[in-house]
Amino acid sequence: MSGTGTTLAILGAGVMGETVLSGLLRAGWTPDQIIATDRRPERQVELRQKYGIRVLENADAAGSADTVILVVKPQDMRDLLSEISTKLRPGALVVSLAAGVDTESIESQLPEGTPVVRVMPNTPAQVDEGMAAISPGWHADQSHLDRTTAILSATGEVLTVPERYQDAVTAISGSGPAYLFFVVEAMIEAGVHLGLPRDTATELVVQTMLGSAKLLRETGEHPTVLRERVTSPGGTTAAAIRQLEDHKVRAAFITAMEAARDRSRELAEAARQEPPRRERGLP
Numbered sequence: 001m002s003g004t005g006t007t008l009a010i011l012g013a014g015v016m017g018e019t020v021l022s023g024l025l026r027a028g029w030t031p032d033q034i035i036a037t038d039r040r041p042e043r044q045v046e047l048r049q050k051y052g053i054r055v056l057e058n059a060d061a062a063g064s065a066d067t068v069i070l071v072v073k074p075q076d077m078r079d080l081l082s083e084i085s086t087k088l089r090p091g092a093l094v095v096s097l098a099a100g101v102d103t104e105s106i107e108s109q110l111p112e113g114t115p116v117v118r119v120m121p122n123t124p125a126q127v128d129e130g131m132a133a134i135s136p137g138w139h140a141d142q143s144h145l146d147r148t149t150a151i152l153s154a155t156g157e158v159l160t161v162p163e164r165y166q167d168a169v170t171a172i173s174g175s176g177p178a179y180l181f182f183v184v185e186a187m188i189e190a191g192v193h194l195g196l197p198r199d200t201a202t203e204l205v206v207q208t209m210l211g212s213a214k215l216l217r218e219t220g221e222h223p224t225v226l227r228e229r230v231t232s233p234g235g236t237t238a239a240a241i242r243q244l245e246d247h248k249v250r251a252a253f254i255t256a257m258e259a260a261r262d263r264s265r266e267l268a269e270a271a272r273q274e275p276p277r278r279e280r281g282l283p
Helices: 015-026 041-051 058-062 074-084 103-107 123-127 142-155 163-174 176-193 198-219 223-230 236-246 249-271
Strands: 008-011 034-037 067-070 093-096 116-120 130-136 156-160
Touching: 008 015, 008 058, 015 034, 015 041, 015 123, 015 142, 034 041, 034 058, 058 074, 067 074, 067 142, 074 103, 074 249, 093 103, 093 142, 103 116, 116 142, 116 163, 123 130, 123 142, 130 142, 130 163, 142 156, 163 176, 163 249, 176 198, 198 223, 236 249
Parallel strands: 008 034, 008 067, 067 093, 093 116, 130 156
Antiparallel strands: 116 130
């Protein structure tokens, strides 16, 4: 979906910021519709040359756009909001991709009534296979959610969730690619241990992961059903699964994701300047 008639500013064109930027251009946005910012002069030059977009200072970019996307580290959010709060256009939509920073904290530092949407993206957005969960702040309505969805759809799937779920979303899909890369890494090392050349083991594992994910998506069947189809009684897979169960791999994943959720909560608490008022409800 093209952003015809709108202007969008990406404040913080690092890895994820550039991912959104390049995805929008592939989706039909034109360079004159997009503004980016970055603190490093050499990066500013690179963005101009690579994409043909305008690169401005944060305050100027925020004042020139209908939608402002904040892609900064949680600890940098307060300073950024202080820098742009008086420069925003009336009615401009603010979209935050900062992990753990809730809409309450952002709204409290912006002009009253500013619509804010919180997003938890993930890194597969770099290959247009991202999973972004979005949540509205108190002043964001369906039109703001639709606009955010249209923007993020350029790099993958988008799901709207109540904000109270965002810490769990962070633990599952936000951090999820790292868990899968960890498993892939372990499987490759196992292949080498079993005598395979590393490049052969890598190709086997990566294609197996890709094919399994596609099978899961396209069949729509429960993963337990698909796993059982591979697991013949008394066979090789059954022997391997038994070892995974004996080593409590399932429990370890649950514990790991609980730790990620708890850390997300800690980040939110650190970013919050005052106790939360209320959360906009969703059905």
